[in-house]
Amino acid sequence: MKQPPLSPYIVYMLEWFEEEDDYILILEYPCPCKSLRRFLIDKRPRLNESLARGLMIQAVLGAKHCLDREVFHCSIxxxxxxxxxxxxxxxxxDFGGSCLVNPSGFENGHLGGCHPPEYPSEYHAGPTTVWSLGAVLYSMVTGNKPFKTAFDRMIANVTIDHTLSRECQDLINRCLTRDPAERATLEEISQHVWFIQGQMSGVTQESEDGPNQSQ
Structure with missing residues (x-):
């Protein structure tokens, strides 16, 4: 967390101490700030796509930085x-549950957030991270969870809000694909047309007044 190059999308570690049975991490605390969950609650019913886009690309780049360093966050x-x-x-x-990437994959183990369909059988860091990011994006732009039941999650039966732009719908579908081999990679996500739209318009975030309508 302190080894350069540092990522602006990951909390900075100021200092750490090793005790007999534990580690103590002293981390930055941006101010003023809220957890994304509290931010979404306060912005109900949902974020407009421009604001969601600006937040989401930062989450994607932060997650990609972790995997580029062979670190699996495990709880996005x-x-x-x-x-x-x-x-x-x-x-x-919150890197307390993180671990080093295992090229052979994982079984069971700690995994926070929205579990992918392949969990708890063999799952891999990259596709699992993409799935988690897709669930976060869905929550941002709809104000809801992507799956109503555990069965819906297992079959990746996600209900897409058709008031969203086609590009946003496509990105959600690419992230929440049932087969991990068919899911988009983090590199593909970061280059998705939905993010390119924001770069072309010169807008990463817009007024936070109300949800975005179809574009």
């Missing part, structure tokens, strides 16, 4: 992201 969800309510900067937090 709204509670584990902080939003600076002045600058709209987002940072991943």
């Amino acid at each position: 969800k709204e509670d584990n992201m902080l939003v600076n309510t002045t600058t709209m900067e987002l940072k991943l937090i």
Whole structure:
């Protein structure tokens, strides 16, 4: 967490101490800030796509930085992201359950957030991270969870809100694909047309007044 190059999308570790049975981490605390979950609750019913886009690309780049360092966050969800309510900067937090990437995959083990269909059988860091990010994006732009039941999650039966732009719908579908081999990669997500739209318009975040309508 302190080894350069640092990522602006991951909480910065100021210092750490090793005790006999534990580690103590001293981390930055952006101010003013809220967890993404609290931010979404306060912005009900949902975020417009421009604001969601600006937050989401930061979450994607933070997650990609972790995997590029061979670190599997394991618990990407709204509670584990902080939003600076002045600058709209987002940072991943809570690496307590993280582990090093295992190329052979994982079985069971700690996994927070929205579990992918392949869990708890063999699952891999990359596709699992993409699935978790897709669930977060869905919550941002709809104000709801992507799956009503555990069975819906197992078969990846996600209800798409057709008032969203086609590009946003496509990104959600690419992330929440049942087969992990068919899911988008983090590299593909970061280059998705939905994010490119924001770069082309020169807008990463818009007025927070009300949800975005179809574009």
